[in-house]
Amino acid sequence: MTYAIAPHAIPAIPVTGTDMRFPVHRIYCIGRNYADHAREMGATADRANPIFFSKPADAIVIDDGDVPYPPATSDLHHEVEMVVALATGGRDIPVARALDHVYGYAVGLDLTRRDLQAIAKAKGNPWDAAKGFDHSAPVSALRLASEIGHPTSNRLSLTVNGEMRQQTDTGSMIFSVAEIIHELSRLYELQSGDLIFTGTPAGVAVLKRGDRFHAELAGVAMLEGKLV
Ligand code: MN
Numbered sequence: 287m288t289y290a291i292a293p294h295a296i297p298a299i300p301v302t303g304t305d306m307r308f309p310v311h312r313i314y315c316i317g318r319n320y321a322d323h324a325r326e327m328g329a330t331a332d333r334a335n336p337i338f339f340s341k342p343a344d345a346i347v348i349d350d351g352d353v354p355y356p357p358a359t360s361d362l363h364h365e366v367e368m369v370v371a372l373a374t375g376g377r378d379i380p381v382a383r384a385l386d387h388v389y390g391y392a393v394g395l396d397l398t399r400r401d402l403q404a405i406a407k408a409k410g411n412p413w414d415a416a417k418g419f420d421h422s423a424p425v426s427a428l429r430l431a432s433e434i435g436h437p438t439s440n441r442l443s444l445t446v447n448g449e450m451r452q453q454t455d456t457g458s459m460i461f462s463v464a465e466i467i468h469e470l471s472r473l474y475e476l477q478s479g480d481l482i483f484t485g486t487p488a489g490v491a492v493l494k495r496g497d498r499f500h501a502e503l504a505g506v507a508m509l510e511g512k513l514v
Contacts, residue, residue, distance in 0.1 A: 297343045299371070299392065299481075300427040302507070308371055308389065308428050311479030313341040314470055315367075315396055315417065319460050319485025323365075326488045331460045336469050339413050341396075346481075347424040352514040355495045356419050359399035362493045362513075365486035366444035366452045366501045368437070369394040370463055371428050375476035384467035385436050387476070393442070393503040394425035396483050397493070423483070426501070426509035434506060436463070441504040442487065446497050454487035456503070461485075 298307035317337035318324040324331040347353055356362060373389035396417070403416035439457030443450065461469065466482060493499070493513050501509040 294344070297346050299346065299348055299425055301390065302427045302429050303433070309479050310343040310346060310481055311477045313343055313345065313423055313481045313483065314474070315339050315341065315483040316461060316466055316485045319466075320454060320458060320487040321460060322454075322488035323486050323490065326490070333460060336461055336466070338470065338473065339417050341418045341423050345418065345420060345423040347421050347511065348427075350510045351424075352512050353397070353421050353424055355513050356397070356399060356421065358415075359401055361399065361401040363398045363400040363490045364444060364446065364451065364493050364499060365396040365398055365490050366442060367394055367396050367483045367486050368440075368442055368456050368503050368506075369425055370467075370482040370484060372467075372476055372478060372480045372482070374478050375471075375480060377471055377475045379468055379471040379476065381464045381468045384464035385431075387467060388431050388436065388463070390428040390430045391434070391437055391503065391506050392426045392428045393501045393507045393509050394423060394483060395444075395499065395501060395509070396486060397422040397424070398490070424509060424511050425481070426507040429506050437503070437506055438462075440506060442502070444489075444499060444501045446491075446493065446499050451491055452487055452489035456484075458487070459485060
């Protein structure tokens, strides 16, 4: 067999302290996972109905690379999030076994074309164009769970041009990492290589060309970059 065209490169994330890269299969994201962010969006967090969406695997931006300002928006927003990488997958994974599937953790930005999202919400349309655009998922290097354990209560923060924009403790997530894995595995067969963005706290706001961001998940990972 030969491919009809050259096969696409597999998007991959550096693993801290190694020369290995983690190949990304899919990127899942949960919405409204911090009560203060749900409130600022005029919504309420609902434990009965987790909201999931996805981004293409090749939306990642690695190595603190520049992020090209996306087309078709004048309201690009940052959402700083803890990111989980899966070593193994499965269906109907029980909460009690969910963390066994985790390879490591990172910090990332769920970049959002907020103006397109507002239109989609108003019309009842899908969020894909608001969330799943090119370069919409800057992500730090991964830290191995086998080294650092499973972070349950860590400071998550984002500054833009040195000014604090978002900060929280990941212990205030509405769905824990284990619960998110469990819920996703009821909808999809999770696979090794899947990434999960675990939601953002309050303080989402505009990013402009030239802005420099610095995201940190304390004790785990740091991410820097610039909008160009
Ligand atoms: Mn988000």
